[in-house]
Amino acid sequence: MATSWKSDACGCLLPPCQRSKIQPMGNIMINPIKKSIIIMAAMAWSSVASAALTGVDLLSSGDQLLTRDTSTGLDWLDLTATINVAPEDILNGSGGWRGMGFRYATISEVSQLFLDTAPGTFINNVYPNALYTVTPINLAGAQNLLNLMGTVYVQQPGNDYNIVGNGLVGVNAPGQDWIYGASYGTNISGTGGFFFVPDGQFSIDTSSPYLGSYLVRSSGAVSPVSEPETYALMLAGLGVVGGMTRRRKRPQADQIYF
16 A cells, blocks of 8 residues: 655655654744753743842732842842831841841842842942942942832932942841941942942941841742752753653654654
8 A cells, every 4th residue: 555645844755654743833843852852941041040139018019128039039128118227126126027037138148139130240349448339230230229129318419329228237146236238329420330248337226317227038939040950950851851852763664754
């Protein structure tokens, strides 16, 4: 009995046994297993690239008092929520933040938050002898953080630092008598931004309408970007699928491959 052959979208003749094994994708014919590999790789890349800072509600719908960093799994309390409250008061329960699981962030955690605001972020971190360096590459990141974590004060004309988020960092035990500052902001002309940590040293009882506190807690939402095991799992999965593909491609007596 004569074998019925049929042309594919590219003009190639296919035997009947192969018509169901290849699916069109635009003008390209792709084996279903290869298509699965492409989809898995795309999904993995998408998840790796998805780390970001996002606003999250805390006390009521729409309050956006939290900034979630998916690369570290930390939730950051808005700086404006702790303006004019001394660290020793927060440690003693003022505002109820400790009861909600918040603690003071470390200098390294604040540094990582600044680095996660935008690619290429430059951090001034040579206290106390460094001058503020305002760079255009920091502008988008500083504006993003001002929108998410709040503006503590707007500087009056007279220097180059305009809209500023300024907070205290690095204290978690009653009896500690000093604390550092950390700040982010933009210049008056709106052409550059800055990040500075540490930024000054303050007493534990310092309170000011121009200072908040960097308080964090674990969100439990960590992006795959910070988990090396994810890459290993993805590669292992692709290896298994690749092995299946090779096995299915072994020539058989009644099949013809092109």
